[in-house]
Amino acid sequence: MNETPHLNSFKTGPDEDGRFGIFGGRFVAETLMPLILDLQAEWDKAKTDPEFQAELKHLGAHYIGRPSPLYFAERLTEHLGGAKIYFKREELNHTGSHKINNCIGQILLAKRMGKTRIIAETGAGQHGVASATVAARFGLPCVVYMGATDVERQAPNVFRMKLLGAEVKPVTAGSGTLKDAMNEALRDWVTNVDDTYYLIGTAAGPHPYPEMVRDFQSVIGIEAKQQMLEAEGRLPDLVIAAVGGGSNAIGIFHPFLDDESVKIVGVEAGGKGLEGDEHCASITAGSPGVLHGNRTYLLQDGDGQIKEGHSISAGLDYPGIGPEHSWLADIGRVEYVPIMDHEALEAFQVLTRLEGIIPALEPSHAIAEVIKRAPKMGKDEIILMNLSGRGDKDIFTVGKLLGMGL
Amino acid sequence: MTARMDKRFADLAAEGRPALVTYFMAGDPDFDTSLAIMKALPSAGSDIIELGMPFSDPMADGPAIQLAGQRALKGGQTLVKTLEIARLFRQGDQNTPIVLMGYYNPIYIHGVERFLDDALAAGIDGLIVVDLPPEMDDELCIPALKKDINFIRLATPTTDDKRLPKVLENTSGFVYYVSMNGITGSALPDPTVIGGAVQRIKGHTKLPVCVGFGVKTAEHARAIGASADGVVVGTAIINQVASSLTEDGKSTGATVPGVETLVRGLAAGVRSAKLVAAE
Numbered sequence: 001m002n003e004t005p006h007l008n009s010f011k012t013g014p015d016e017d018g019r020f021g022i023f024g025g026r027f028v029a030e031t032l033m034p035l036i037l038d039l040q041a042e043w044d045k046a047k048t049d050p051e052f053q054a055e056l057k058h059l060g061a062h063y064i065g066r067p068s069p070l071y072f073a074e075r076l077t078e079h080l081g082g083a084k085i086y087f088k089r090e091e092l093n094h095t096g097s098h099k100i101n102n103c104i105g106q107i108l109l110a111k112r113m114g115k116t117r118i119i120a121e122t123g124a125g126q127h128g129v130a131s132a133t134v135a136a137r138f139g140l141p142c143v144v145y146m147g148a149t150d151v152e153r154q155a156p157n158v159f160r161m162k163l164l165g166a167e168v169k170p171v172t173a174g175s176g177t178l179k180d181a182m183n184e185a186l187r188d189w190v191t192n193v194d195d196t197y198y199l200i201g202t203a204a205g206p207h208p209y210p211e212m213v214r215d216f217q218s219v220i221g222i223e224a225k226q227q228m229l230e231a232e233g234r235l236p237d238l239v240i241a242a243v244g245g246g247s248n249a250i251g252i253f254h255p256f257l258d259d260e261s262v263k264i265v266g267v268e269a270g271g272k273g274l275e276g277d278e279h280c281a282s283i284t285a286g287s288p289g290v291l292h293g294n295r296t297y298l299l300q301d302g303d304g305q306i307k308e309g310h311s312i313s314a315g316l317d318y319p320g321i322g323p324e325h326s327w328l329a330d331i332g333r334v335e336y337v338p339i340m341d342h343e344a345l346e347a348f349q350v351l352t353r354l355e356g357i358i359p360a361l362e363p364s365h366a367i368a369e370v371i372k373r374a375p376k377m378g379k380d381e382i383i384l385m386n387l388s389g390r391g392d393k394d395i396f397t398v399g400k401l402l403g404m405g406l
Numbered sequence: 407m408t409a410r411m412d413k414r415f416a417d418l419a420a421e422g423r424p425a426l427v428t429y430f431m432a433g434d435p436d437f438d439t440s441l442a443i444m445k446a447l448p449s450a451g452s453d454i455i456e457l458g459m460p461f462s463d464p465m466a467d468g469p470a471i472q473l474a475g476q477r478a479l480k481g482g483q484t485l486v487k488t489l490e491i492a493r494l495f496r497q498g499d500q501n502t503p504i505v506l507m508g509y510y511n512p513i514y515i516h517g518v519e520r521f522l523d524d525a526l527a528a529g530i531d532g533l534i535v536v537d538l539p540p541e542m543d544d545e546l547c548i549p550a551l552k553k554d555i556n557f558i559r560l561a562t563p564t565t566d567d568k569r570l571p572k573v574l575e576n577t578s579g580f581v582y583y584v585s586m587n588g589i590t591g592s593a594l595p596d597p598t599v600i601g602g603a604v605q606r607i608k609g610h611t612k613l614p615v616c617v618g619f620g621v622k623t624a625e626h627a628r629a630i631g632a633s634a635d636g637v638v639v640g641t642a643i644i645n646q647v648a649s650s651l652t653e654d655g656k657s658t659g660a661t662v663p664g665v666e667t668l669v670r671g672l673a674a675g676v677r678s679a680k681l682v683a684a685e
Binding site for chain 1: 461462463464465466468469472479484485486509510511512513514515516536537538539540541542559560561562563564565566569573584587588589
């Protein structure tokens with residue numbers, strides 16, 4: 001955040017209208033426009049306010065547990081026989097994923113703005129849990145919108161949110177997943193404009209959310225870069241992260257964008273394959289469109305209607321992607337590839353058995369890509385992967401898929 | 407075409423009464439029924455027609471309009487077919503302004519220039535695109551105005567005096583005042599509060615101001631019409647259509663007549679508003 005951008009930097013976006021190339025923007029109803037402009041003004045002030053930054057840093061260290069470790073996955077590296085594999089251990093954060101980084105930042109903003117009620121959308125429930133957590137910590141009521149399908153497949157997280165005092169509202173419209181939860185949260189916000197802060201969990205939505213969420217998540221990449229220099233004395237050759245909306249990915253990618261020697265790969269949910277509709281590979285198999293406040297790659301039909309998508313992982317089950325990713329894909333700085341459900345499930349098991357780390361199904365997609373690439377790389381090369389969440393929430397889903405009763 | 411809209415409001419001003427603006431969803435529950443509804447609207451007393459374009463993710467709409475859009479999409483409705491409904495209507499009616507209302511993505515995917523040409527050819531007079539605030543005017547508003555299609559903007563209670571000029575800058579045809587913060591189909595707020603808000607907007611523009619969100623009965627229409635240049639009714643019509651359908655969502659003999667009866671009542675409401683305003 002504090003680095004001086006190069007002349008030909010990939011880090012200068014978005015422009016003042018919230019655009020990353022043709023992507024991003026502010027495609028919202030007039031009712032929300034004044035709110036978004038207020039938020040932007042407050043964010044612009046907070047960014048450079050030492051007091052805000054100090055509070056963020058303090059909570060990061062003492063509440064989240066930052067910095068998260070950089071871990072050399074020795075046995076996975078040996079097993080694959082190629083590049084050295086490092087994990088940025090975001091799953092060790094308080095609440096079990098990277099989501100808390102953004103939630104702490106945004107709730108501090110909400111407090112500054114005098115808002116007294118928090119709403120959030122959630123897919124896998126990780127962002128819902130993180131939102132409910134910070135709402136409890138700051139004593140604010142919290143309503144979490146969650147697709148009815150997700151409520152069912154992420155039951156442990158639903159219970160955690162309720163324990164934390166949040167109200168979980170199941171959304172039955174559409175296929176009852178993240179997209180529908182986001183629609184419902186926007187409706188709530190339009191209705192309760194005076195007191196409510198909408199805590200968006202991913203680096204998407206209307207400006208300034210994509211930029212703001214990225215900046216709160218960039219702590220991942222900033223730390224990882226420093227830690228890698230300490231561990232290896234050099235930058236990694238390849239950075240990999242899973243991409244749904246894309247907040248964990250942009251968080252680890254962004255600080256490396258101007259490092260030419262670092263190849264960057266985002267892993268999309270290939271679901272059951274790209275031929276049909278049962279995937280969430282917005283960039284690989286979608287096209288640019290406008291949804292949820294921004295222009296970005298979307299899964300849609302020829303009439304501009306949004307498709308439902310599918311992924312084994314609730315956190316990747318979203319037919320869009322953050323606008324900065326769309327831009328990074330178009331200019332060729334980041335490569336985006338799909339990983340199928342079954343490959344992610346396999347990777348989930350490999351990591352669990354070899355490293356004693358049960359990953360969430362979201363980063364299991366990134367692990368699957370590591371498993372593909374590491375053996376083809378030299379032993380002197382380095383992969384950095386964002387292990388964005390832990391898998392406790394997924395054990396029921398995985399148990400069912402593996403035919404194991406729980 | 408902007409002339410048809412301007413003439414309609416000029417005629418109504420001469421008559422001394424507000425406009426009844428009726429919204430319904432194209433393709434709900436099927437192409438033929440919604441075309442029949444549209445054809446029935448002017449004789450039932452509708453002065454301006456808002457033709458809803460179904461979208462899979464209507465973020466600013468309540469459950470009623472969302473379900474109507476889902477019924478239409480399920481029935482195979484597309485943007486092209488919605489324009490076809492307008493074209494067929496226009497063959498028999500040269501005077502009633504048609505405003506397309508919906509979300510940007512289907513237009514963007516159709517292609518903005520191609521959409522505007524197709525809309526003009528179909529006899530469309532104006533556009534209301536919910537997710538295009540003034541900050542996004544280059545996308546569709548400016549190209550539409552260049553082609554002589556009205557771009558009608560929503561003003562809301564959150565649109566304060568500081569922001570109003572920006573909202574009104576490129577607005578044409580009329581201003582659609584959304585009477586509350588919230589989604590379509592919510593309860594109607596106090597008419598005197600609305601009256602004050604309409605006056606506030608009129609302090610910034612010469613355009614007619616129509617009020618919507620929450621108008622359900624002839625009495626509402628009369629009360630709102632007393633202080634506005636037009637009354638927009640949407641969810642009540644959508645609900646009327648929905649209540650007439652079979653369990654699997656098919657139209658019945660009651661679908662079109664039900665809408666006609668409702669609109670006749672609302673039309674009587676706006677016509678009696680004239681008397682209140684004249685007192």
